[in-house]
Amino acid sequence: MNxxxxxxxxxxxxxxxxxxxxxxxxxxxxxRTTRVGARPRGLFCGIGVCFDCLITVNxxxxxxxxxxxxxxxDIVRGPDDA
Amino acid sequence: xxxxxxxxxxxxxxxxxxxxxxxxxxxVALLDAGRxxxxxxxxxxxxxxxxxxxxxxxxxxxxxxLGLLTYLPGHRVWHVEDGFTVHAxxxxxxxxxxxxxxxxxxxxxxxxxxxxxxPGWDLPGVLTAGGAQALVKGDLVTxxxxxxxxxxxxxxLPVATGLAxxxxxxxxxxxxxxxxxxxxxxxxxPDKAVEGAGYGVALARHxxxxxAGHVVIEARGDREVEAVVVARLDRTGAPVDERLIECDVxxxxxxxxxxxxxxxQLGCETRVDVDGxxxxxxxxxxxxxxxxxxxxxxxxGVGGAQLALVEGELxxxxxxAxxxxxxxxxxxxVRRLTARRRRLxxxxxxxxxxxxxxxxxxxxxxxDTLVCRCEEVTRAGLDAAVELGAADPRSVKLLSRVGMGxxxxxxxxxxxxxxxxxxxxxxxxxxxxxxxARRPIAxxxxxxxxxxxxx
Numbered sequence: 362m363n364x365x366x367x368x369x370x371x372x373x374x375x376x377x378x379x380x381x382x383x384x385x386x387x388x389x390x391x392x393r394t395t396r397v398g399a400r401p402r403g404l405f406c407g408i409g410v411c412f413d414c415l416i417t418v419n420x421x422x423x424x425x426x427x428x429x430x431x432x433x434x435d436i437v438r439g440p441d442d443a
Numbered sequence: 444x445x446x447x448x449x450x451x452x453x454x455x456x457x458x459x460x461x462x463x464x465x466x467x468x469x470x471v472a473l474l475d476a477g478r479x480x481x482x483x484x485x486x487x488x489x490x491x492x493x494x495x496x497x498x499x500x501x502x503x504x505x506x507x508x509l510g511l512l513t514y515l516p517g518h519r520v521w522h523v524e525d526g527f528t529v530h531a532x533x534x535x536x537x538x539x540x541x542x543x544x545x546x547x548x549x550x551x552x553x554x555x556x557x558x559x560x561x562p563g564w565d566l567p568g569v570l571t572a573g574g575a576q577a578l579v580k581g582d583l584v585t586x587x588x589x590x591x592x593x594x595x596x597x598x599x600l601p602v603a604t605g606l607a608x609x610x611x612x613x614x615x616x617x618x619x620x621x622x623x624x625x626x627x628x629x630x631x632x633p634d635k636a637v638e639g640a641g642y643g644v645a646l647a648r649h650x651x652x653x654x655a656g657h658v659v660i661e662a663r664g665d666r667e668v669e670a671v672v673v674a675r676l677d678r679t680g681a682p683v684d685e686r687l688i689e690c691d692v693x694x695x696x697x698x699x700x701x702x703x704x705x706x707x708q709l710g711c712e713t714r715v716d717v718d719g720x721x722x723x724x725x726x727x728x729x730x731x732x733x734x735x736x737x738x739x740x741x742x743x744g745v746g747g748a749q750l751a752l753v754e755g756e757l758x759x760x761x762x763x764a765x766x767x768x769x770x771x772x773x774x775x776x777v778r779r780l781t782a783r784r785r786r787l788x789x790x791x792x793x794x795x796x797x798x799x800x801x802x803x804x805x806x807x808x809x810x811d812t813l814v815c816r817c818e819e820v821t822r823a824g825l826d827a828a829v830e831l832g833a834a835d836p837r838s839v840k841l842l843s844r845v846g847m848g849x850x851x852x853x854x855x856x857x858x859x860x861x862x863x864x865x866x867x868x869x870x871x872x873x874x875x876x877x878x879x880a881r882r883p884i885a886x887x888x889x890x891x892x893x894x895x896x897x898x
Contacts, residue, residue, distance in 0.1 A: 407573070429536065
């Protein structure tokens with residue numbers, strides 16, 4: 362099944378899609394909060410420049426959601442979620 | 444392994460340069476951060492047929508010749524040493540350091556959206572115009588259902604029509620300039636006029652309102668954008684007739700910023716272009732002032748894909764001539780390419796003059812408006828650094844942390860440079876931009892990879 366899991370929720374993806382795109386397609390607009398203002402962040406530049414979309418994939422932290430191709434069974438979470 | 448040429452970037456310029464140099468018999472390595480070739484302009488999804496893509500035939504022709512060379516996708520270049528050694532990270536998840544040696548380097552690293560800060564621009568749902576388009580082209584996703592497109596430049600048109608064709612409702616295109624004179628200059632460029640007319644038809648078909656002389660002055664929402672405040676600029680440039688437009692996405696861009704990391708690392712001469720961007724200076728053969736370092740495409744000044752293709756081809760020819768001692772192209776062919784470059788560059792210059800960055804954006808920042816998204820430095824924080832005596836962007840950066848975060852000033856560099864110059868009461872210059880554009884390490888790199896890489 363072409364699905365990843367975000368915060369316990371199953372999120373489908375199209376082969377070749379980035380994790381960030383799959384989350385956006387599922388209506389998930391943000392997945393981390395900032396250190397100072399605790400502001401929500403998701404995709405901004407969409408092309409690997411801004412690092413707003415940092416995400417943890419299968420316990421590997423600080424990946425850019427817009428750059429990482431989704432793979433079946435990926436478990437993704439925001440960097441703040443244990 | 445030592446190659447003749449390392450080409451950095453597989454967009455229009457880099458593809459043309461690499462294929463041209465390889466066709467002339469050189470051993471070429473083409474490094475690109477992307478998963479698929481094409482850069483931003485030819486960005487496409489995994490099952491792309493090219494049917495709805497502009498100028499796909501040119502891309503397909505170049506892509507089909509990649510077998511002539513060593514194509515290295517998913518390689519993020521973080522440093523280039525003189526000599527030359529290109530240091531890159533390969534792979535997105537389990538990244539590995541890679542070194543590629545070459546006798547010459549062609550920099551075709553492209554550009555990213557130029558962003559300006561405004562109240563609410565850090566809300567999720569606010570995307571760069573290029574980012575919203577990349578999601579459509581590369582991932583078949585519209586970032587939301589009701590989109591406002593804003594900023595300045597002709598690029599807003601394909602962004603808006605692409606989103607509409609992909610199924611989003613585009614609530615409006617708000618162009619900060621009133622580029623009426625520019626339309627007249629299109630008569631000298633029939634292909635561009637046809638392209639522009641095509642967007643006009645698509646705007647009408649999807650009932651997308653287009654408003655020149657209008658800006659988004661604020662994005663509003665709780666956890667994500669829910670509406671934007673749009674205003675008309677009066678003759679003095681003051682925002683009037685404010686109105687609220689509901690949307691779940693704002694796609695906003697004010698032109699582009701070329702990626703100058705590698706030219707600055709190698710000591711190439713740079714200057715400020717007509718659009719206010721820092722660019723690499725090249726001669727008629729696309730040579731920088733550093734021997735055997737060439738630049739093509741947006742690296743030498745934002746000008747679009749057609750110009751990038753020509754510059755790439757010229758750079759590939761020049762590198763081949765330098766390394767083999769004889770020109771692979773006839774003088775007539777070089778003259779044809781040079782004339783085409785001149786014509787396209789003139790068009791780009793006219794476009795930049797018609798779509799300048801509106802200079803009113805600074806006045807709309809509030810004390811608590813973020814300038815630097817990564818380090819969460821506000822306008823007040825930047826002003827405080829100036830009050831402490833910082834008079835240049837580098838000093839402001841050290842005191843306020845503006846531009847010190849993950850993106851290393853890529854997003855806020857232009858704005859921070861302009862704000863610093865304004866706060867210290869002087870005109871911005873190239874050093875202001877260089878101060879936030881120098882990145883000796885252009886990608887996040889593990890310390891152990893630096894320790895073993897000897898850059």
